[in-house]
Amino acid sequence: MTDHDGPVPAADPAGRDRAWFEDLFTAHAGAVHRYFLRRAPRDDVEDLTADVLATAWRRRADLPEGHELPWLYRTAGFVLANHRRKGRPVPVESLPDDADGEYAADPADLVLADAQVSDALAALSDRDRHVLMLHAWEGLDGEELAAALGIGRGGAAAALSRARARLRSAWDERVTA
Structure with missing residues (x-):
């Protein structure tokens, strides 16, 4: 058939x-x-x-x-x-076009409308942004984040921790500048 x-x-x-x-x-x-x-x-x-x-x-x-x-x-x-x-x-x-309103209520999307947040994220590597977005936007953590990244759970936790630290540093540079 x-x-x-x-x-x-x-x-x-x-x-x-x-x-x-x-x-x-x-x-x-x-x-x-x-x-x-x-x-x-x-x-x-x-x-x-x-x-x-x-x-x-x-x-x-x-x-x-x-x-x-x-x-x-x-x-x-x-x-x-x-x-x-x-x-x-x-x-x-x-940032999704909110003209249809389908995704506009998502706080993770709305945060990116803030120029300082966008600038801090833009200062990160593609890998760090990817890890943070999988965690923040897609809600992945632990085993799911590890599976999405194709690495072990410990590696995923470490990647998330490093990406958060780099975001924090990029944020601090922007707000003190």
């Missing part, structure tokens, strides 16, 4: 069939979409989100049980990096 997505497996040994994917999509597509809204040009968000979800379908056997969202965020980071390598200008971190 086939459809527009290609052959549909009769039964995936891990139980990861179309129903599994629909559940994954329902649970996490919005989070992946918001991830890109904050990091990519608005015109590209739908395509980037679709790329991540298509990768999840193709590599469904690789998704760790119970850590699907961190895996999706990690994949989203790779998709965004590939997108940036294609030469498209991408802002460091994009």
Whole structure:
């Protein structure tokens, strides 16, 4: 049996069939979409989100049980990096357009409207910003942050601690300047 997505497996040994994917999509597509809204040009968000979800379908056997969202965020980071390598200008971190009001109530988004916070974040490395945003925006900590970064839990805790210290230092430089 086939459809527009290609052959549909009769039964995936891990139980990861179309129903599994629909559940994954329902649970996490919005989070992946918001991830890109904050990091990519608005015109590209739908395509980037679709790329991540298509990768999840193709590599469904690789998704760790119970850590699907961190895996999706990690994949989203790779998709965004590939997108940036294609030469498209991408802002460091994009504040979502609040014209539709869909995400404007998120305090993490509103904080970026503050010029001092934006300047402090811009002073950080891409890696530090990525770690902080996964923690602050996406709410990842502990095992989930480690899975999204592709490192151990101790390494993730250390990366978060270092990124916070560098943000604190960048903040102090801006408010005392």
